[in-house]
Amino acid sequence: ASLLELGVFKFFPWFLSIVFSDLLLNRVPFAFFIFYLRLRLMPHEAGFLEKIRRMQDVLGLEVTARMDEKTIEAMKQPRCGVPNIGRFSAFPRNPVWKKKDLTYRILNYTSHMTRDEVDRAIEKAFKVWSDVVPLTFTRIYDRVSDIEMSFASGDAFPFDGPSGILAHTFAPGDNTGGDVHFDADETWTSGSAGTNLFLVAAHELGHSLGLDHSNDPNALMYPTYHYTNPNTFQLSEDDIKGIHSLYGPKEKPVTPTKAQTHCPEHISFDAVTTVRGDIIFFENRSFWRKTAGKSEIEQHEISSFWPSLPADIDAAYENQKKDQVLLFKGTKYWVLRGYTVQEGFPKNIYELGFPLTVTQIDAAVHDDETGRTYFFINDRYWSYNEETSQMDKESPQRISKGFPGVGNKVEAAFRSNGMLYLFSGNQQYEFSTTNRKVTRLLKYTSWLNC
Helix, strand or coil: CCCCCHHHHHHHCHHHHHHHHHHHCCCCCCHHHHHHHHHHHHHCCCCCCHHHHHHHHHHCCCCCCCCHHHHHHHHCCCCCCCCCCCCCCCCCCCCCCCEEEEEEEEEECCCCCCCCHHHHHCCCCCCCCCCCCCEEEEEECCCCCEEEEEEECCCCCCCCCCCCCEEEEEECCCCCCCCEEEECCCECCCCCCCHHHHHHHHHHHHCCCCCCCCCCCCCCCCCCCCCCCCCCCCCHHHHHHHHHHHHHHCCCCCCCCCCCCCCCCCCCCCEEEEEECCCEEECEEEEEEEECCCCCHHHHHHHHHHHCCCCCCCEEEECCCCEEEEEEECEEEEEEECCCCCCCCCCCCCHHCCCCHHHHHHHHECCCCEEEEEECCCEEEEEEECCCCCEECCEEEEEECCCCCCCCCCEEEEEECCCEEECCCCCEEEEEECCCCCCCCCEEEEHHCC
């Protein structure tokens, strides 16, 4: 039956002027229309006043059980689609993941951001939680994951167009459990304009892990969207207490309590690279990681960190502008973003412009100032233009010509604070690309604090 057949306007002459005017003037988002409609028509229906009280409590408003102006204004804010005024609890029986190592997959992308921007935002959102609880999140590409992430216009819980509901998420569990759906109609961005994907993703992943909404306006899990600079974002104490109640605090890594004083004998790096401020030293099947601002040096097995990567990495370098780390072994190379291996790798080094006579790269390093990546092979080096994706015409040249004073072979290299650090034999050379000369001769293991 239609509203007219039900006699709505006959018996509630105020309905047209109040309810529809509120909707048409955008005083409430459409997602709340049915709730709002029922409230106006049946204001004393059992349970409805309690729903208003709960919603006001969750939003940190004065609990009046009335649809006052502050309540309506709060309802207008862009928000998470996980219900906090519905008839059922969003997370009954406090579900949590029963395993510590979870996988995720990005099924599609928004047209408002590049794929790289989306990947970085999602990766950073997972790190928000992995930094404080003993869980790991690994991206996969070719099979169903624990947490499936997608941009959609509708499903069993449809969206409402731009603004209003930004995303919704399913509680931990099988099948769709943990999955995150972002509203494809939103203008997703990596900045303050539009809707910041990182902030919304981090919030939704809180739900994926089992958290409900918080009534603390400073908490990430507060139900309405408020922009915060992602570069300075930190979880609130309320968020941390909530996630700790489900999974406990993150276990501290087993690392030295003070700087290393003794280095392994006969150490020889296969490759060295920076990764978002960390410095990674590869040797055989393991690597050392030096984290910026810390004296402790961690050591890990390559296979435990990257199961899909081989041991005995030949060369590695970071391109900070592209937020990529390239790892080389024989005629193959892999690309990381942060510590995540990217889809579609390994690829062949010949795609970079090497002739078939090149079967192994000894070392590689990227110079941000020139935009060139230098590949060291035997007593020669190749100069690769990252902008044009081509080798420079002069390549290859003798190492002694381009890097005088270093020697005839470079086995590992990386860049830090505007200087190149080249490892040859049992020597480490600090090299200035501006002056084209060696500025210091350093102890081979100086970066390991030993």
